Amino acid sequence: MELWYTEEQTENVRLSLKVKEHIFTGQSDFQKVDVFDTHEYGKLMTLDGLVMVTEKDEFIYHDMIVHVAMAVNPNIKRVLVIGGGDGGTVRELMRYPHIQQVEMVEIDKMVCDVAKDYFPTVSNELNNPRVALYYEDGVAYMKGKKNLYDLIIIDSTDPVGPGEGLFTTEFYTDCFNALTDEGILVNQNESPVYEQFAKEAIRANEKLKNIFPIVEVYQAQIPTYPSGYWLFGFASKKYHPVKDLKAEAWQQFNLKTKYYNTQLHLGAFALPSYVKEYIENGIL
Amino acid sequence: MELWYTEEQTENVRLSLKVKEHIFTGQSDFQKVDVFDTHEYGKLMTLDGLVMVTEKDEFIYHDMIVHVAMAVNPNIKRVLVIGGGDGGTVRELMRYPHIQQVEMVEIDKMVCDVAKDYFPTVSNELNNPRVALYYEDGVAYMKGKKNLYDLIIIDSTDPVGPGEGLFTTEFYTDCFNALTDEGILVNQNESPVYEQFAKEAIRANEKLKNIFPIVEVYQAQIPTYPSGYWLFGFASKKYHPVKDLKAEAWQQFNLKTKYYNTQLHLGAFALPSYVKEYIENGIL
Numbered sequence: 001m002e003l004w005y006t007e008e009q010t011e012n013v014r015l016s017l018k019v020k021e022h023i024f025t026g027q028s029d030f031q032k033v034d035v036f037d038t039h040e041y042g043k044l045m046t047l048d049g050l051v052m053v054t055e056k057d058e059f060i061y062h063d064m065i066v067h068v069a070m071a072v073n074p075n076i077k078r079v080l081v082i083g084g085g086d087g088g089t090v091r092e093l094m095r096y097p098h099i100q101q102v103e104m105v106e107i108d109k110m111v112c113d114v115a116k117d118y119f120p121t122v123s124n125e126l127n128n129p130r131v132a133l134y135y136e137d138g139v140a141y142m143k144g145k146k147n148l149y150d151l152i153i154i155d156s157t158d159p160v161g162p163g164e165g166l167f168t169t170e171f172y173t174d175c176f177n178a179l180t181d182e183g184i185l186v187n188q189n190e191s192p193v194y195e196q197f198a199k200e201a202i203r204a205n206e207k208l209k210n211i212f213p214i215v216e217v218y219q220a221q222i223p224t225y226p227s228g229y230w231l232f233g234f235a236s237k238k239y240h241p242v243k244d245l246k247a248e249a250w251q252q253f254n255l256k257t258k259y260y261n262t263q264l265h266l267g268a269f270a271l272p273s274y275v276k277e278y279i280e281n282g283i284l
Numbered sequence: 285m286e287l288w289y290t291e292e293q294t295e296n297v298r299l300s301l302k303v304k305e306h307i308f309t310g311q312s313d314f315q316k317v318d319v320f321d322t323h324e325y326g327k328l329m330t331l332d333g334l335v336m337v338t339e340k341d342e343f344i345y346h347d348m349i350v351h352v353a354m355a356v357n358p359n360i361k362r363v364l365v366i367g368g369g370d371g372g373t374v375r376e377l378m379r380y381p382h383i384q385q386v387e388m389v390e391i392d393k394m395v396c397d398v399a400k401d402y403f404p405t406v407s408n409e410l411n412n413p414r415v416a417l418y419y420e421d422g423v424a425y426m427k428g429k430k431n432l433y434d435l436i437i438i439d440s441t442d443p444v445g446p447g448e449g450l451f452t453t454e455f456y457t458d459c460f461n462a463l464t465d466e467g468i469l470v471n472q473n474e475s476p477v478y479e480q481f482a483k484e485a486i487r488a489n490e491k492l493k494n495i496f497p498i499v500e501v502y503q504a505q506i507p508t509y510p511s512g513y514w515l516f517g518f519a520s521k522k523y524h525p526v527k528d529l530k531a532e533a534w535q536q537f538n539l540k541t542k543y544y545n546t547q548l549h550l551g552a553f554a555l556p557s558y559v560k561e562y563i564e565n566g567i568l
Contacts, residue, residue, distance in 0.1 A: 004298070011302070012323035014288070018296040039296035040478070057477075060556070193341075193507050194324070221505055221513035221556075223477050228512020229505035259556045267551025272344070272505075272543045 005036050005044065007051055009226035010194045015051075017041060017224075023118060028110035030162045035118045041224060043118055045086060047111070047157055051224045053086045058122055061188075062088035063260040064220040064232060064268070069151050069184045070096060071250035071265055072239045076150040079103070080178070082138035082166060084155035085111030087123035094125040095255055102131045103149075107162055109135040139165040145178035152179060154187035159200040167204045169211070176211050176237075185235040189217060192275045193227035199283050201231060206282075208235045216241050217279055218268040220259070231275070242269050289320050289328065291335055293510035294478045299335075301325060301508075307402060312394035314446045319402045325508060327402055329370060331395070331441055335508045337370045342406055345472075346372035347544040348504040348516060348552070353435050353468045354380060355534035355549055356523045360434040363387070364462070366422035366450060368439035369395030371407035378409040379539055386415050387433075391446055393419040423449040429462035436463060438471035443484040451488045453495070460495050460521075469519040473501060476559045477511035483567050485515060490566070492519045500525050501563055502552040504543070515559070526553050 003019040017038040024035035036044045042055030053061075066089055070076055077100045081089050085106040093102050104126075106112055112133070115123035126133060134141065138154075152175050157163035165171055166187075175185050185208070190201035209215045212235035222230045234241045247262035271279075287303040301322040308319035320328045326339030337345075350373055354360055361384045365373050369390040377386050388410075390396055396417070399407035410417060418425065422438075436459050441447035449455055450471075459469050469492070474485035493499045496519035506514045518525045531546035555563075 006300075010324060013302070014298075014300040016290075016298040016300065040294060059558075219505070221503070221511075223511040223513060227505075227507040229507060258558045261554075261557050261560075263554040264556055265554075267554030270545075270547040270549075270551030272548055273545050274343075274542045276545075 005038065005046070007046070007049065010196070013194070013226070015224070017044065024114060026110055026114070028108050030108045033110050033114055035114060045114060045119065048161060050158070052157070053088065053119065053122060054224050055119065055121065057223050058086070058088050060220055060222050060259045061230070062092050063257050064218070065089055065153055065155055065186055065188065066092035067250070067255075067257060067260040068218060068232070068234065068241065068265055068268065069153075069186050071246060071262060072236075072241050072244050073150065073182060073184060074246050074249040074253070076184070078149050079151045079153065080149045081105070081153045081155055083157070083163070084153065086115040086119060087112065087126040089153055089155045090128070090131055091122065091125040094128050094130065096253065099130065103134065104131060105134045105136050105138045105141045107135070107137050139171050142171060142174035142178055145174065147180055148178050150180055150183055152183070152185045154185070156188060158190065158197065159204070167200060169207045172207055172211050179237060181237055182239070183237050184239060185212070185233070187233045189231040189233040191225065191227040191229050192231060192278055193229055195283060197226070198278060202278055202282055205233055205279060208233060212236060214238075214240055216269055217271060217275070219271060219275070220268065242266060289322065289330070291330070291333065294480070297478070297510070299508070301328065308398060310394055310398070312392050314392045317394050317398055319398060329398060329403065332445060334442070336441070337372065337403065337406060338508050339403065339405065341507050342370070342372050344504055344506050344543045345514070346376050347541050348502070349373055349437055349439055349470055349472065350376035351534075351539075351541060351544040352502060352516070352518065352525065352549055352552065353437075353470050355530060355546060356525050356528050357434065357466060357468060358530050358533040358537070360468070362433050363435045363437065364433045365389070365437045365439055367391075367441070367447070368437065370399040370403060371396065371410040373437055373439045374412070374415055375406065375409040378412050378414065380537065383414065387418065388415060389418045389420050389422045389425045391419070391421050423455050426455060426458035426462055429458065431464055432462050434464055434467055436467070436469045438469070440472060442474065442481065443488070451484060453491045456491055456495050463521060465521055466523070467521050468523060469496070469517075471517045473515040473517040475509065475511040475513050476515060476562055477513055479567060481510070482562060486562050486566055489517055489563060492517060496520060498522075498524055500553055501555060501559070503555060503559070504552065526550060
């Protein structure tokens with residue numbers, strides 16, 4: 001007998017991973033949560049059947065959603081994470097001793113609980129005393145917040161389902177107001193390869209550009225996400241992600257990172273011509 | 285009814301593409317050749333069941349296997365392509381009017397014939413008078429060649445099957461001898477994500493380092509290749525691929541490229557830390 005997990009990345013493309021065991025299945029108020037033990041990628045958590053995190057390649061996503069901003073402003077002290085229930089983003093943030101507090105707002109407690117039970121190497125800093133964890137709706141949480149955070153990380157699911165409200169102009173405006181004058185916003189920005197998701201991501205990028213003076217897109221290779229090619233957004237009130245990179249200051253933190261390095265930081269913003277054209281002109 | 289093409293990228297990972305029609309199947313002296321019309325990626329050619337080229341994403345591979353070297357030495361005039369039967373590499377080379385001659389050595393005539401029949405936008409320069417096409421074994425072809433080429437491109441299949449001999453020290457030594465003093469060798473170097481292929485690629489890289497004074501690795505995101513993350517090798521007698529980039533000279537060619545640009549060129553050599561470690565220390 002063979003057991004295979006299959007993600008329908010689009011209606012015409014599927015990625016399948018051979019499974020040792022289907023370890024957990026649950027239905028929260030928001031989504032279906034499953035855990036599989038796979039041969040190639042170790043443990044895998046899916047939300048509504050889509051890959052959220054695997055033990056083997058989660059380091060790529062979490063390195064890139066955290067360290068890029070930290071190397072642009074190494075003085076970031078107050079951070080807000082929206083989503084990020086598996087804990088990987090918080091884990092990377094906790095490697096900086098000078099970060100005073102991280103607020104994390106995850107709508108779905110089951111994601112955190114499952115991460116704590118089955119992904120200890122990802123979730124192991126969720127109980128750090130510097131982390132304040134709120135099981136609330138991120139969109140509602142942001143209302144009326146002013147001048148509080150140096151960094152907001154939107155570690156969301158796709159722009160359909162529970163994550164949808166995190167791709168709106170209203171939400172981005174609330175984030176802008178909640179940031180300090182030196183504030184940076186980072187969000188996961190989908191893959192440019194499959195049109196339906198790329199369109200949403202490009203639209204989200206345009207919304208950010210209407211609010212923030214500096215908006216750039218950067219990239220990483222994440223094998224278990226659709227197409228393996230993933231984008232992130234970097235929006236900022238003050239710092240440019242390339243011109244203001246503080247490579248030496250970041251290197252002095254002496255963090256061993258498996259994906260991120262300051263040379264790669266620069267390369268991550270050097271996009272293929274077709275992606276640059278999508279961002280400049282939209283997708284026809 | 286639904287028809288799906290599935291590639292076993294490893295024994296534990298599969299990529300499946302929904303198929304409109306299985307257009308061609310043939311068995312050559314070397315391998316099984318198939319053509320499918322897929323919904324997401326247009327026409328797809330497979331060799332022994334593995335993705336070789338798709339209409340939608342072939343531009344990435346062909347941009348990266350050609351233009352990187354051309355931007356490091358814009359005076360390249362004589363080129364040898366080993367493999368590359370679909371014609372995409374030759375197509376990109378023919379965009380440079382100053383390239384005098386390309387010799388292409390493809391062991392399997394059926395690949396070229398199928399490309400001409402079903403992939404006209406890829407194969408359309410194979411009949412260019414500047415292209416000399418030989419249906420021969422690349423390994424044998426290289427024997428005794430001296431000081432003939434400014435650029436050798438090894439556009440091969442994986443290091444198992446017909447492509448195996450193209451990953452050996454002996455073959456690389458023959459290539460070194462066949463290059464001029466300004467010579468550059470570029471090869472496809474597999475994905476670092478799946479161990480069995482990564483090991484072969486890293487070994488190939490070590491062999492090149494024993495022969496060429498300058499050897500670097502660069503990367504691209506190719507969605508239909510295993511993991512979506514692909515490496516290329518750059519070996520040279522004289523030019524460093526980053527320090528000797530002639531960005532302005534290349535831009536003066538005025539080529540519109542959908543993936544490559546000279547900023548991306550620099551970023552392509554900025555590898556993730558785990559890949560750098562593989563290259564420096566091998567894979568344990």
